[in-house]
Amino acid sequence: DRDTDKKRIEELLEENMVLEIAQKQSMNESAHLGWELEQLSKSTDLADSEKSFVSELNERASSRILKLEKDNQSLQNMIQELRDASLTSRESSLKFVELEKENQQLSKKIEKLQNQIEKEKQSNQDLETLSEELIKEKEQLQVIMETLKADKDRQIKDLKQENDHL
Numbered sequence: 001d002r003d004t005d006k007k008r009i010e011e012l013l014e015e016n017m018v019l020e021i022a023q024k025q026s027m028n029e030s031a032h033l034g035w036e037l038e039q040l041s042k043s044t045d046l047a048d049s050e051k052s053f054v055s056e057l058n059e060r061a062s063s064r065i066l067k068l069e070k071d072n073q074s075l076q077n078m079i080q081e082l083r084d085a086s087l088t089s090r091e092s093s094l095k096f097v098e099l100e101k102e103n104q105q106l107s108k109k110i111e112k113l114q115n116q117i118e119k120e121k122q123s124n125q126d127l128e129t130l131s132e133e134l135i136k137e138k139e140q141l142q143v144i145m146e147t148l149k150a151d152k153d154r155q156i157k158d159l160k161q162e163n164d165h166l
Contacts, residue, residue: 008096015103016079022110023079027072029117030065033124037062040128058127064120068113075109078102 037058082099 005096012096012099012103013083016083019103019106019110020076020079022114023072023075026110026113026117027069030068030072030120033117033120034062034065036124040124040131064116068116068120071109071113075106075113078106082106 041055041058082102
């Protein structure tokens with residue numbers, strides 16, 4: 001029984017390490033998303049209304065990323081608590097069942113966090129696409145304004161000529 005318990009503890013420790021690695025990767029992805037948002041907001045040359053819209057969306061994404069990082073930190077604390085508990089409860093097979101359940105819950109939480117990060121990535125891509133579309137629309141409007149200005153100038157010239165003729 002002790003050998004079985006030792007093996008089980010080792011398996012749980014390995015599984016906890018895998019969870020920690022996955023958590024660190026998700027935290028790195030969160031940080032990278034924040035960096036991408038920052039780069040996106042720096043590189044775009046939008047009108048004031050477009051800038052405020054993108055800034056608001058960036059703030060929302062940043063707050064979501066901060067929340068995910070906070071959740072990651074609490075999961076890391078829980079993993080450490082589980083590791084400490086597994087070291088002190090080698091004799092009790094009931095504790096192992098509890099640890100396994102908690103480990104499964106942590107795995108589910110990490111999976112949810114990874115899904116949220118994927119959603120954030122998609123949201124950032126959507127923001128980038130929207131930003132590009134707004135820039136294109138702005139450029140089109142500028143072309144239209146220049147065309148209208150040229151037409152107006154031509155009409156003024158024609159009217160002055162007609163006025164001089166009259």
